[in-house]
Amino acid sequence: VFTIRQTLTSLFLLLGLGLGLSVALQTWAAFEQYREARELTTSNLAREQLSRAAVAVAEERTGAYLATLGQAEVERTANELSERTDAVLNEAAETLHRVDGAGEATILERLQQQLVVLRSPAGRSLAEADRDARAEAAAEVLAGYTAVVDDLVALRVSLLAQEDPTDPSTANAFQLRRYSTILLEALMQNEALIGGLLADLPPAAERAAWDQIRGNAERAELAFELITNRSAVEDRPLRLGLASLAVAYADRYRPLEQELLAVLSDPAPARSGIQSEAYRLLWNTRQITRTGAELQESLFAYSRDRLAQQQSRASRMALLWLGILLLGVGAVARGAWVVRSRVIQPLGSLRDSMLALAGGDLQLPLPDRSRKDEMGAMADALRVFKVNAIRRARLQEERHALHERLQAAHRQLQTDLEAASAVQLSLLPESARLGGVRFTGRLQPSHFISGDTYDVLRQPNGPVHFFLADVAGHGAAAALVSVASRYAAAQAILQRRGGDTLAEAIATLNDDWPEHLPYFTVIMGELHPEVGRGCLVQAGHPPPVLMRRAGAVEMIGQGGLPIGVVRGATFDEVAFSFERGDRLLVYSDGLSEAENPAGLPFTEERLVDLLQANLHLPTDDLLAAVTQAIQDWRGSETMEDDMTLLVLEGSDGTDGAWQIAAE
Amino acid sequence: MEPGKSRQSKVQLLGRDVAMSETDARAEFQRLQALRESGLLTAPAFPGLNEICQQAKAHFKVAMALVTLIDKDLQIIKARVGTTLEQTPRSDAFCDYTIRADDVFVVPDATKDPRFAANPLVTGEPYLRFYAGAPLIYLRDIRLGALCLLDPKPREFSLGDRAELAEMSDEAVSIIMRQVLDRRSAAAGL
Numbered sequence: 001v002f003t004i005r006q007t008l009t010s011l012f013l014l015l016g017l018g019l020g021l022s023v024a025l026q027t028w029a030a031f032e033q034y035r036e037a038r039e040l041t042t043s044n045l046a047r048e049q050l051s052r053a054a055v056a057v058a059e060e061r062t063g064a065y066l067a068t069l070g071q072a073e074v075e076r077t078a079n080e081l082s083e084r085t086d087a088v089l090n091e092a093a094e095t096l097h098r099v100d101g102a103g104e105a106t107i108l109e110r111l112q113q114q115l116v117v118l119r120s121p122a123g124r125s126l127a128e129a130d131r132d133a134r135a136e137a138a139a140e141v142l143a144g145y146t147a148v149v150d151d152l153v154a155l156r157v158s159l160l161a162q163e164d165p166t167d168p169s170t171a172n173a174f175q176l177r178r179y180s181t182i183l184l185e186a187l188m189q190n191e192a193l194i195g196g197l198l199a200d201l202p203p204a205a206e207r208a209a210w211d212q213i214r215g216n217a218e219r220a221e222l223a224f225e226l227i228t229n230r231s232a233v234e235d236r237p238l239r240l241g242l243a244s245l246a247v248a249y250a251d252r253y254r255p256l257e258q259e260l261l262a263v264l265s266d267p268a269p270a271r272s273g274i275q276s277e278a279y280r281l282l283w284n285t286r287q288i289t290r291t292g293a294e295l296q297e298s299l300f301a302y303s304r305d306r307l308a309q310q311q312s313r314a315s316r317m318a319l320l321w322l323g324i325l326l327l328g329v330g331a332v333a334r335g336a337w338v339v340r341s342r343v344i345q346p347l348g349s350l351r352d353s354m355l356a357l358a359g360g361d362l363q364l365p366l367p368d369r370s371r372k373d374e375m376g377a378m379a380d381a382l383r384v385f386k387v388n389a390i391r392r393a394r395l396q397e398e399r400h401a402l403h404e405r406l407q408a409a410h411r412q413l414q415t416d417l418e419a420a421s422a423v424q425l426s427l428l429p430e431s432a433r434l435g436g437v438r439f440t441g442r443l444q445p446s447h448f449i450s451g452d453t454y455d456v457l458r459q460p461n462g463p464v465h466f467f468l469a470d471v472a473g474h475g476a477a478a479a480l481v482s483v484a485s486r487y488a489a490a491q492a493i494l495q496r497r498g499g500d501t502l503a504e505a506i507a508t509l510n511d512d513w514p515e516h517l518p519y520f521t522v523i524m525g526e527l528h529p530e531v532g533r534g535c536l537v538q539a540g541h542p543p544p545v546l547m548r549r550a551g552a553v554e555m556i557g558q559g560g561l562p563i564g565v566v567r568g569a570t571f572d573e574v575a576f577s578f579e580r581g582d583r584l585l586v587y588s589d590g591l592s593e594a595e596n597p598a599g600l601p602f603t604e605e606r607l608v609d610l611l612q613a614n615l616h617l618p619t620d621d622l623l624a625a626v627t628q629a630i631q632d633w634r635g636s637e638t639m640e641d642d643m644t645l646l647v648l649e650g651s652d653g654t655d656g657a658w659q660i661a662a663e
Numbered sequence: 664m665e666p667g668k669s670r671q672s673k674v675q676l677l678g679r680d681v682a683m684s685e686t687d688a689r690a691e692f693q694r695l696q697a698l699r700e701s702g703l704l705t706a707p708a709f710p711g712l713n714e715i716c717q718q719a720k721a722h723f724k725v726a727m728a729l730v731t732l733i734d735k736d737l738q739i740i741k742a743r744v745g746t747t748l749e750q751t752p753r754s755d756a757f758c759d760y761t762i763r764a765d766d767v768f769v770v771p772d773a774t775k776d777p778r779f780a781a782n783p784l785v786t787g788e789p790y791l792r793f794y795a796g797a798p799l800i801y802l803r804d805i806r807l808g809a810l811c812l813l814d815p816k817p818r819e820f821s822l823g824d825r826a827e828l829a830e831m832s833d834e835a836v837s838i839i840m841r842q843v844l845d846r847r848s849a850a851a852g853l
Contacts, residue, residue, distance in 0.1 A: 366823075383823025387830045394830075398837055405844070 005344050012339055016332035023328045027321035034314035040163055041307045042098050047156045048300045049092035050108075051181055054152040055293055056085040057115065058185060061145030062192035064119070068138040069199040082119060089115075104155055111151050118144040135205040142192060149185060156181070169234065170306045176230055177299045180245075183223035184292040186216040187253075191285040194260070197278040206274075210264040217257055224249055235302050241295040248284075248291040256281045346375035353382055362390050417448040417476075424449050424479060427486065429456055433651060436529035436580075437464040440619050441646045442627065444590075450642035451478030451520075452588045453486040457493065465493045467524040468646050470541065470588040472562075478518065485520045485563070488513065493524070502526060503571045506537045510563045510571075519564035523557075523586045527578055529650045534578035537571045539563050542592050542604060545611055549581030553612045555604060580650040583619065585611065590643035591626070596633050606633075619647050686804075687763070693805050694762070695735060701843045703732060703807065704739055711838040712742035715810065719831050720744045723824065725793070725814040730835055731758045732799075732808035741808075746789065755784055758809040761796035765806070767825040770794040772817035792817040795824070797832035799839070810835050 002010075060081040067078060089112055096105040118141065160178070165171045193209045193216070201209065224246075231242045260277040349367040356364040366386060367379045424445075431440040435458045443452055451471035458464045467489045471481040492509040496502075506524060513519075523544055525536030536544065540562030543555040556576055561569045578584065587607075594602045607626070614625045623645055631637055698704050716728040727745035731738050738756035740748055753759055757779065761768040772792050773779040784791050796811035810832035820828075 380821045380823040383821075384826040387823070387826035391830050391833060394834070394837070405848075409848075 004347060008339055008344060012332075012336055016336065019328050019332060020325070023321065023325045027318070027325045030314065030318040030321040034311065034318040037307065037311040037314040039099070040165060041304075041311055042095065043159050043163055044303055044307050046092060046095040046099050046104075047159050047177075048304070049088060049095055050152050050156040050159070051177065051296060051300075053085065053088045053092050054149050054156070054181065055184060055188070055296070056081070056088045057145060057149050057152060058188040058192075060085045061142060061149065062188060062195060064145060065138050065142045065192040066195045066199070068141050069134055069196050069201070078119075082115075085115070086112075099159070104159060107151070107155055111148055111155075114144070114148055114151075118148070131200060132202050132205075135202050138196060139205065139208065142189075146189065153181060153185065167306060167310060170303060170310070172230055172233065173238075173299055173303045173306065176227060176233075176242075177296065177303065179223045179226040179230070180292060180296050180299060183220050183227065183249075184289060184296065186220040186223065187285060187289050187292060190216045190220070190257075191282065191289055194278045194282045194285055197274055198282065206264075210261075213264070214261055217261065220249075221254075233302075235298075237298050238295075238302050241291075241298040245288075245291050245295045248288045253281070253284045253288045256284050342373065342375065346371070346379070350375065350378055350382065353379075357382065357386055357389060360389075362386060362393065420476070420479065421445065421448040424453075424483070427483070428454065432456075434458050435464045435527075436651050437527050438619075438649045438651050439466065439646060440623060440649075442623050442644065444627070444639060444643045445479075446474055446590070446639040446642050449476060449479035450474065450644070451482045452590070452642040452644035453482040454586070454644060454646045455486060455490060456646075456648070457490065459494065463526040463528050464648075465524070465526050466586070466646065466648055467493070467522055468541070468586045468588065468644060469520050469522040469563075470590075470642070470644070471520040472518045474642055481517055481520065484517065485522070489522060489524060501573060502535060502537050503573045506539055506563070506571045507569065510539070510561075510569055511567055513564040515564070515567075517564060519562045521562045521589075525584075525586075527584075527648060527650070529578060529580065532577055532579045532650070533575065534584070535573050535575040537573055539571060540565070542587060542589050544587070545585045545604075545608060546576060546578075547583040547585065547611055547615060549579060549583075551615060553608050553615065555608065578650050582650045584648045586646045586648070588642060588644040590639060590641035591630060591645065593641065594630050594634055594643065595640065597635050602630060602633050619649060623647060690804050690806075693802075694733070694807060697801055697805050698732060698734060698807060701839075702846075703741070703839065703843070704734055706842075709741065709838060709842055712835055713744065715831055715835050715838070716742050716744040719810065719812060719828065722827065722831075723795075723812050725812045727789070727813040729811050729813070730799070730808065731756065731811060733759055733762050738808075745813075751784070755782055757782075757784075757791075757794045757813075758796050758811055761798050761809040761811065762806040765798060765800055767795060767797045767820075767829050768809075769796075769820045769825070771819055774817075789813070790815045793820075795820045795828055797825075797829045799832055799836050801836060801840075807836075807839075 060078075063078055063081045089108065093105060093108050093112070096108055099105075157178070160174060163174075165174060190213050193213050196209055197206065227242065228246065231239070231246075233239055233242070256277070260274070260281050263273045263277050266273075346367060353364060353366050366383055368376070370376070371379065425443070428441060428443060429439075432438075434456055437456070439456045441454055441456075443450055443454070445452075451474045452469070454466070454468040456464065456466045469482065469485045469489055471478045471485055488509055492505045496505045500508075502524060506522075509522075519540075521540035523536055523538055523541045525534060525544075527534040536557065538544075538557035538560045540560060541557075543557040543559075546552075546554050546556055548554075557574050558572060560571050592602055592604045592607060596602075610626060610629050611622070614622050617625060626645060627643075630643065634640075712730045716730060720726075720728040725745075727743070729740050729744075729746070729748075730742040731740050733739075733753060733756060736753050738751045738753055738758060740750055757768075757770065757773075760778070770776050770779055770793065773782065773785045773794060774792060779785055779794075782791075791813050793814040793816060794811060796809035798806035799808050799810065801807045810828065812828065
């Protein structure tokens with residue numbers, strides 16, 4: 001499996017390599033073409049110079065030939081001619097050295113030496129020789145020079161054979177040059193021969209000259225035909241040159257040449273006829289060789305021009321491709337840099353950051369956030385993720401701290417509540433016997449502290465008083481008020497004046513209860529076990545239950561208002577018999593109104609039934625049974641409201657402790 | 664004050680009144696209540712808030728960073744870096760816009776924002792151009808003020824920038840909450 005980094009890098013390298021290679025190949029090819037064009041130009045120049053050299057040698061040949069024959073019709077001196085020939089040949093040699101394959105240069109050197117050899121006998125034989133010897137020497141000179149010219153032409157052709165111009169116009173021009181060279185050579189050879197005819201030649205030599213002239217005429221004719229076939233050229237000076245050559249050759253030179261040949265073909269030609277024809281023809285031959293040389297020059301110019309164009313085109317192409325190559329290399333390098341610095345590296349650092357973030361490392365610095373591209377946007381999004389992670393960690397930390405605070409606060413509250421509960425419980429009297437009454441109390445706060453309270457007390461030689469109060473509501477406020485109610489109830493009992501009934505004492509309690517405190521319900525009663533009676537006042541409290549020793553269970557009391565609800569209210573006393581062994585159960589509404597999960601209250605009726613069923617139990621067990629029954633009813637051990645039970649029992653005669661107390 | 668300025672603030676005030684829906688009005692009431700209850704407006708400087716301003720200024724490379732509370736008619740600046748401003752009229756407060764939502768509120772260039780182009784803090788000293796504020800979210804829908812960045816050069820504020828600023832404002836709220844809670848606990852004897 002390749003990573004994106006590897007894939008991108010290798011793809012880019014491959015692409016870059018492919019592009020670079022193909023462009024480099026093209027560039028190489030273009031340079032190769034340029035080199036070829038340059039070589040072609042050089043070789044063309046060499047051939048041009050060789051052609052000129054051939055013309056120069058041919059002219060020198062004419063001069064040397066005629067001079068050897070003693071012919072006076074010489075335009076230039078031999079020295080002039082040979083100087084020009086040497087100059088042209090030297091130029092050609094120099095150029096040839098530049099052409100690959102220096103074999104041609106060696107051949108040219110040999111030709112130059114040959115020329116030197118040719119020149120010396122030509123000068124020597126001038127003075128003394130007779131007519132035949134002159135003719136013989138002239139023929140030798142002619143043949144020698146012609147051999148040099150032929151070699152030069154051959155050299156030229158061999159150079160041309162190495163070239164293969166792609167441009168058809170150039171190729172055509174090359175052919176034209178070739179044929180014009182042949183034409184020119186044939187005509188120039190004829191020029192020399194015709195000039196020779198003017199001299200006094202022996203008949204054999206004349207005969208030979210005639211043969212040569214005819215042969216040259218045929219060669220010229222062939223060359224001219226070939227030139228005519230190829231004369232459809234675009235170049236205007238070239239076309240003009242070809243046209244004037246055609247005029248000079250076909251209209252002027254050829255008819256005269258035909259005439260001369262006709263005269264010469266006569267088995268016994270008239271000397272004067274030959275001379276007059278030759279003379280006219282000689283002049284025209286000079287004209288046409290000049291025209292031919294001019295045509296050749298314009299052909300040279302044309303080829304040079306074409307080749308120069310070709311070369312500059314090739315050089316432009318080469319430079320163009322070189323430029324493309326450099327651009328391509330630059331583009332690949334720049335692209336590689338961009339891919340590396342803007343894709344691969346940011347991708348790598350993004351990856352590292354993401355992995356670190358996923359691994360929970362929030363310290364790692366994020367990649368460059370200043371970029372505006374895709375990577376920058378992703379890095380920016382990563383910042384959001386990082387901040388979210390930091391935020392989550394911080395919130396978690398804060399939540400823990402908050403939980404600890406809450407826990408501490410709860411513990412503090414709990415401690416306070418427990419302490420308050422202990423204080424409250426310590427206020428309640430422990431189960432005991434008092435003045436012939438045995439009492440057992442149970443207080444079960446719904447939450448540590450309770451709004452219920454009770455007490456059993458006896459003034460010296462007085463009856464046994466009891467009360468059970470339940471302050472409205474529960475919690476801390478109800479608990480504190482219950483303490484106040486307990487104090488107020490105890491005061492009401494203790495400060496009860498001699499004639500006051502219990503109901504009057506309760507009325508006073510009701511009137512004295514501070515208005516701004518919550519109301520409370522209370523059962524307050526007095527018991528006279530020694531005479532078997534008791535009475536009680538019910539103030540908004542659930543009715544107490546009297547369990548007779550004989551087995552009867554009855555509720556007593558007629559309701560009444562709670563304390564602190566209506567100022568000036570009056571209360572009723574309920575009197576009942578209270579024999580030894582009778583038990584009075586006083587309770588708070590937390591018992592009778594305890595609800596089961598379905599929301600049904602336990603009710604006083606169920607309580608009475610429950611007591612009836614468990615009447616045989618001793619008091620402690622009876623209370624345990626009631627508590628258990630309530631828990632079962634509720635389906636849980638917790639209470640919604642405070643629940644208080646107080647059982648007062650007329651002491652049995654067998655109860656020694658009661659007897660002691662009674663005494 | 665120039666006549667142009669007073670007219671502008673009147674228009675702004677009008678705009679706010681019009682924009683204030685029933686929920687806004689309740690939020691406004693609750694915010695003011697929370698500010699009074701917590702005693703934040705009058706409380707002495709909170710240690711830690713200035714550090715947050717410094718951190719924000721350095722991190723975002725801005726000229727000023729403030730912790731503001733938006734009272735009924737004033738913007739109270741509880742902590743600051745880069746300025747000595749103690750309070751501004753609420754009508755000039757950028758943060759008054761910030762407290763209307765839980766998101767970070769950004770003004771890339773105040774001169775191009777019709778709501779702020781004529782604000783005296785934009786047209787005069789300190790020639791503010793850039794504003795970014797993250798609300799101090801105290802309770803649900805109750806945003807007491809903002810942790811804000813101010814600069815006289817306009818700039819862009821990316822998602823990452825917003826998240827980071829919001830995190831800093833959260834930290835500021837934590838600092839405030841912690842101290843309010845400490846004070847209350849101390850008062851309750853817990």
